[in-house]
Amino acid sequence: MSDRLSVFKTYKLYVGGKFPRSESGRVYEVTDSKGNWLANAPQSSRKDARDAVVAARKAFGGWSGATAYNRGQVLYRVAEMLEGRRDQFVREVAEAEGLSKSKAAAVVDATIDRWVWYAGWTDKIAQVVGGGNPVAGPYFNLSSPEPTGVVAVLAPQESSFLGLVSVVAPVVATGNTAVVIASEKSPLPALSLGEVLATSDVPGGVVNVLSGRTAEIAAPLAAHQDVNAIDLAGADEVLAKELEIAAADNLKRVLRPQPVDYAETPGIDRMTAFLETKTVWHPTGSLGASGSSY
């Protein structure tokens, strides 16, 4: 350690491609696993949640309308930028989760690979879960998956970075936009991820990151009529039930919390949870009025 006094970073929210402080002006203390002070994180209010939903909705048209190939390129770019900030994330994850440097490094590497994994899904998921349907009639019939819309994501409380990316990446890979509530206890990797997203090619508003009291922010999101789905990964049983009830008001798609080993290669269920299936019918008919002679 040198004698030089280091410059602290002010952690801010990431909403609509910008870095606002909380509208409430509140912050809360973030400590490492041993209770040492790390930083003051913004404590988001319901108004921050509202602003994040507006930003996510605004970004939805462009993001869902981009080609799957383009989304893949953009998400892969995120992995490239993460790789460049690897050391920073290793430190933040080690501090947040009380891991040794080498264990934290393994977590960060797995996280970057997770982005790459989802980047590759953007232009493949439709081929895996969509397809032509052989209906019994003169009709062309094709089912394809489409993003649900704005998804509220309660990031896992314990896995502050790998878990976070494991729930955010599938939401945006499929063309949804996200309002993410960072791990309440360990929000710093999530807030830093916002900085990475801002310097990748991800359009502002596609991912919005809020820190603060999960229950406080989640309640207005679960009840918000312009949110289409909610991932309850970071909610405990009691909160999850409460939020699911609120979410029923506009029939949000709800992904309930479940035990997940984030180190394992995921399946596709976190993507399909936030996909609608659209089926298009179109007449084919015959070649001529008298029926095909061919």
Next chain:
Amino acid sequence: MASVFEYAPAPESRSVVDIAPSYGLFIDGEFVEAADGKVFKTVSPSTEEVLSEIAQAGEADVDRAVKAARRAFEKWSALPGAERAKYLFRIARIIQERSRELAVLETLDNGKPIRETRDADLPLVAAHFFYYAGWADKLGHAGFGAEPRPLGVAGQVIPWNFPLLMLAWKIAPALATGNTVVLKPAETTPLSALFFADVCRQAGLPKGVVNILTGYGDAGAALVAHPDVNKVAFTGSTAVGKAIAKTVAGSRKKLTLELGGKGANIVFDDAPIDQAVEGIVNGIFFNQGQVCCAGSRLLVQESVQDELLASLKRRLSTLRLGDPLDKNTDIGAINSEEQLSRITSLVERGEAEGAERWSPACELPEAGYWFAPTLFTNVTQAHTVARDEIFGPVLSVLTFRTPDEAVAKANNTPYGLSAGVWTEKGSRILAVANKLRAGVVWSNTFNKFDPASPFGGYKESGFGREGGRHGLEAYLDV
């Protein structure tokens, strides 16, 4: 064409690419001479300038390359899919970074316009690697079982019309699925494959995973016949494809073939005429018509024949033929003297059989291999130019009266690679597409390619699909 608005030459700079005076074979991560020391020259078809001297692979080199690929296979196939994915992502990115260099190189060696290599070939090449990179760690989701296995060593022989793109179509899925490859580019267009070897070096790809053997047909024949090759993939002529099918008969080699075509472009009377004209032009004059899926037969409904042909001829008069490196060139050089003489003789046959030949006023350069955009009218199903694949900028125009007749004529060929349907009526598109015996049907567009979209033929246009989820099957033990 003298015009008041004469475009000054706008040549793409050659200095972005540095071609060495000679190149070796790329085997086991190194450039080596051919065992027998043989070399051949590659020339620029637009000028006949010698670009470089290239090692000519023989049987011994094939054996060496297959052995290197076999050695590399064990480790490569055992890598976690996510690691193979990252190599392929690296390759995709390096190709994106070096795309201008590779585009100029391809234009020099192949003769096609820089506009095409820059705007079509190279973006598609990078996209193809990018797409298959993503599959490498998701093979269990592709519908071929939970843990599908690679085949082993793939022997791949590709043509000269899209040298780097055909390389990408072959190598990307092979590597993603865990195979190693020995690839032979065409003798007239070896350079971009050799530059690809350098891309592999920059990406840190383990040695022996990709091996490039430049040479002639005998090297290709030796490769497909090699007993330690597990998979043969060929793109090229139907005649050679049939010979390869006979070679691998009785072996356990898995085979896919992308062969010739005689694509029909069907224009109904309710078509969007201006866009149909563009589609017809793109269908047959893209890459000087040296495209297996070219729309080389125009089937036009009799009621719009005059209007369509008038528009088409007017449009052909605006095509700019000349220096392929000029950014305004639409039509470049024919790839080789041999191909030029094939086109010339088929066109002469068309005239002799009574079809009416037309070309716009068009000055051909002195040096190099050139053929003016050509239309044949009064063509019937019986004419040679309606049946044989010309593989050049030559369009045969036939007419039809009813959808039934259009479909019957379109299908009346041993080939079955591509077709086009032009009409604003959705149900007609689907009804006609339904009846066409072709692997790719474009409606209200033509010659569109995408790594996510499977491509391949019916009948004598070959079998197997490249691209998309379907393209994985050719390289998996399923």
Next chain:
Amino acid sequence: MPTNAPTAALADVTSSGSTLRRFLHGLPGVDAVGLEARAASLGTRSIKTTAKAYAIDLAISMVDLTTLEGADTPGKVRALGAKAALPDPTDRTTPTTAAVCVYPDMVAVAKQAVAGSGVKVASVATAFPAGRAALSVKLADVRDAVAAGADEIDMVIDRGAFLAGDYLKVYDEIVAVREASGAARLKVIFETGELSTYDNIRRASWLGMLAGADFIKTSTGKVAVNATPANTLLMLEAVRDFRAQTGVQVGVKPAGGIRTSKDAIKFLVLVNETAGEDWLDNHWFRFGASSLLNDLLMQRQKLATGRYSGPDYVTVD
């Protein structure tokens, strides 16, 4: 098919609302993806050196230098006129613009400002830009402008009537304005951004030409989407086909959103390779623009001197 129909048949086309509708809806459809791809492809033409010099001078000569603001004053219009007549005081070989384009009440001022320069005065009329007024008001607007000396009238069509399918109303109105314009050349503005579909733009183009337009013009410059390469390409196809069928040549004016020399040259490529060189003249092709002129002048200076110019070296108007 319409373009095979004998010219005389076109006379009957406008005999009733239903014949007009049948004709317009019988025009070949437009595939949007294909149209836009073609426009984009022509946009990749690389225009260098001598060709660029030719294109820049041609583009300058085609500019309808425009001010259409509520804040327009005689002083502003005089400055505009001076600029049109002498775009670059440091280089008198620079061509003049084709015209200045102003509101009717500024025509007299503009006329005086460009007197003797050869620059024409164009005036928007017919309750520009919305066109929501009684026909009598629109015609009075036109007559005012003509009486004040306008050489050209830029009218707007009734988009509401067009979208409601009342093509005959739109047609009759253009015919009436045509008559009120007297010797002035008539440009018919479709406001393509409001017509929304390419099929509509093709129909409007034919409708305007049938009614006697001297020019068909994309936009007012007052809505979100103005001139684009694709809608201009489509209109160029329409004038090309109309001349092939009737022998009558009609001009095209893209307006709004064309700000750089690069953009302008792309439009000239569209003209050259679609309608052809007969349209490469300011009698047949115009740019409705304001800031474009200074960019053209800076590019012109760059070609002459080899140095990049800056905004301090061209005049503000």
